[in-house]
Amino acid sequence: MSKHFWLFKSENSTWSWEDQVAQGDAGEEWDGVRNYQARNFMRDMKVGDQGFFYLSQRDRLIVGIVEIIAEAHPDSTSDDRRWECVDVKAIRSLPTPVSLDTIKADPRLSEMVLVKNSRLSVQPVKEDEWHIVCEMGGLASELKK
DNA sequence: GCCAACGTTGGC
């Protein structure tokens, strides 16, 4: 069973990368998602999967990498049992944050959900897309690991 | 700040 890759969107003013990093290895619920597609992707996530941390709105940057540390469970911020979330912890910052413009400028990334469905807040990333963005972010040497 | 795209709600 291979690892899968994802992308989580956040608004810097609501939950920043610094907030995520401050949680350390304890991590934090990725709560507040009220969209079935996004929830279903979270249900598919396994411990050890990794995801990009993307800042929407003004920033439009992928700034870091998180890892899934708990699989889908009820969202503590909702009484509605329909809503679930995973827990994630920050793994590392990207030496060079990757902008939406950069992603859109690369034809290899034209099929990314981030490009095709800009409103989906939790989304899958293909393995080759993951590696390309990691490389853009200054993590080329990490890919060998 | 605008608005297109999309998701959700609720009346029928």
Added chain:
DNA sequence: GCCAACGTTGGC
């Protein structure tokens, strides 16, 4: 079960 009305997201 359809679809109009409405609300929200997020790029621009």
